[in-house]
Amino acid sequence: MTLALDPTAxxxxxxxxxxxxxxxxxxxxxEQMRAVYDLIKLAPTAFNQSPLRITLLRSRAxxxxxxxxxxxxxxxxxxxxxxxxxxxxxxxxxxxLPKLLPALPGLKDGMYAEESxxxxxxxxxxxxxxxxxxxxxxxxxxAAGPMSGFDAEGVNKEFFGDGxxxxxxxxxxGRPGPDAFRPRNPRLDxxxxxxxx
Amino acid sequence: MTLALDPTAxxxxxxxxxxxxxxxxxxxxxEQMRAVYDLIKLAPTAFNQSPLRITLLRSRAxxxxxxxxxxxxxxxxxxxxxxxxxxxxxxxxxxxLPKLLPALPGLKDGMYAEESxxxxxxxxxxxxxxxxxxxxxxxxxxAAGPMSGFDAEGVNKEFFGDGxxxxxxxxxxGRPGPDAFRPRNPRLDxxxxxxxx
Numbered sequence: 001m002t003l004a005l006d007p008t009a010x011x012x013x014x015x016x017x018x019x020x021x022x023x024x025x026x027x028x029x030x031e032q033m034r035a036v037y038d039l040i041k042l043a044p045t046a047f048n049q050s051p052l053r054i055t056l057l058r059s060r061a062x063x064x065x066x067x068x069x070x071x072x073x074x075x076x077x078x079x080x081x082x083x084x085x086x087x088x089x090x091x092x093x094x095x096x097l098p099k100l101l102p103a104l105p106g107l108k109d110g111m112y113a114e115e116s117x118x119x120x121x122x123x124x125x126x127x128x129x130x131x132x133x134x135x136x137x138x139x140x141x142x143a144a145g146p147m148s149g150f151d152a153e154g155v156n157k158e159f160f161g162d163g164x165x166x167x168x169x170x171x172x173x174g175r176p177g178p179d180a181f182r183p184r185n186p187r188l189d190x191x192x193x194x195x196x197x
Numbered sequence: 198m199t200l201a202l203d204p205t206a207x208x209x210x211x212x213x214x215x216x217x218x219x220x221x222x223x224x225x226x227x228e229q230m231r232a233v234y235d236l237i238k239l240a241p242t243a244f245n246q247s248p249l250r251i252t253l254l255r256s257r258a259x260x261x262x263x264x265x266x267x268x269x270x271x272x273x274x275x276x277x278x279x280x281x282x283x284x285x286x287x288x289x290x291x292x293x294l295p296k297l298l299p300a301l302p303g304l305k306d307g308m309y310a311e312e313s314x315x316x317x318x319x320x321x322x323x324x325x326x327x328x329x330x331x332x333x334x335x336x337x338x339x340a341a342g343p344m345s346g347f348d349a350e351g352v353n354k355e356f357f358g359d360g361x362x363x364x365x366x367x368x369x370x371g372r373p374g375p376d377a378f379r380p381r382n383p384r385l386d387x388x389x390x391x392x393x394x
Contacts, residue, residue: 002232004338009206014239034387035199041384042211044331046345048382054391062394096389101382121345124324124365131328134241141201148243148318159394168321185245186296187238190231194251197259197356 013138018181020143021077023174028083032140040136045129047107048100051093051122052129053165055086065158070170071149081145081172086155087133088165089126091118123166130169137173143180145172210335215378217340218274220371225280229337237333242326244304245297248290248319249326250362252283262355267367268346278342278369283352284330285362286323288315320363327366334370340377342369 003010011017033056045051057063063084070078078084094112098105112118130146137144147170155167200207208214230253238247254260260281267275275281291309298304309315327343334341344367352364 002228003236003336005206005209005236005336006203009202010236010336012202014236017239019241030393031199033391037387037391039200039202039207039211041390042214042381043328044216044341044343046343048384050385050390052390056391056393058393096385099383100385103382124345127321127324128328128331131240131325132332134325135329135332139200139202139207144241146241146243148321184239185298185300187245188247188293188297190234192293193238193247193249194230194234194253196227196253196255 012141013135017138018143018176018184020145020172020174020176020180021182022177022180023077023081023143023145023172024177025082026175028142028173032142033083036133036136036140039139040129040132043129043132045125046121047097047104049093049097049112049122049125050100050129051089052126052133053088053090054133055088055159057084057086066155066170069151069154069158070147074147074149074170077145078147078170078172082174083172085133085171085173086159086167087126087130087169087171088160088167089122091115091122091164091166093122094118119166123168127168134171137171142173143176147171209338210332214335215340215373215381217342217369217371217373217377218379219374219377220274220278220340220342220369221374222279223372225339225370229339230280233330233333233337236336237326237329240326240329242322243318244294244301246290246294246309246319246322247297247326248286249323249330250285250287251330252285252356254281254283263352263367266348266351266355267344271344271346271367274342275344275367275369279371280369282368282370283356283364284323284327284366284368285357285364286319288312288319288361288363290319291315316363320365324365331368334368339370340373344368
């Protein structure tokens, strides 16, 4: 056993998990999403900046605002998933740093006073959190369907009109439906991805 | 039980895991790093582009090249960790797409022919993978110490002289040493991070 994580958990999060392209109509509860969030919020970000914001499109009306902004190939599955989440980076994450990192009160008006620094660092750290989120959805026994094919500027304008959030990823969430999974594609071998110096 | 992931695995990956700031001198084996990679390579990226590259600094000589490029506060721990990994995005990830996504042979010279598209999309997807990697290190029963405080341009020049990789994160890896952990800082409440529409 080289890994400490037990094989069942390895399967749930990685080995048996696949991006889902169809979903059943079984609802995803608010309790489930709270449990996912309460798990993944603990994983690390730089200076605990925690810039990820999650917008859950539960109502039909909210979903309808998104559909025309999805690329053609992502529209049907996004329309039929029981839940769709917008993952975004909060450009003004520094406003919450006095709560998140009380030991360094100078960060908010120091290093992070500059908006371009926050945009770069916030997007990076929110993207790390998006990775945690996808595994967190799987930890709830649900399938995730992350998508990059959408009109990001349009989503920002439609859902975050004030420009203080930048969408990173749109994720369908639910139980996999019929023919939900495509065959697993090859991955890079260790020697292709890893260099030892 | 709202989550399908068992509590022991939740603790290992999230609840009891902390960013480590000191390490014992117990070595991290190549077998462990292969097991981490073989797990996290399975998690999703857009079009399976798999742009994350991992440079393991095993030799003293390689570590010495990195230390002057780390910020002052990250230098000592990076010098004493049993293993340090550079996580980077391969700007030329498209070269491997014929293997990674044989069903869409046009991607390499189509959408991804443009370097600026690859830089943006590759960095984003490699950052998702960096999130998977940090949890993968924990899955091996090891502690991770991710750091953003370094001279990125200097690291790129020193380790990726041809400009085809862009460093994202530097991660110390090992068993936690004395006083390895700082007290957990508060996280955002569900209602602060999540909006339901």
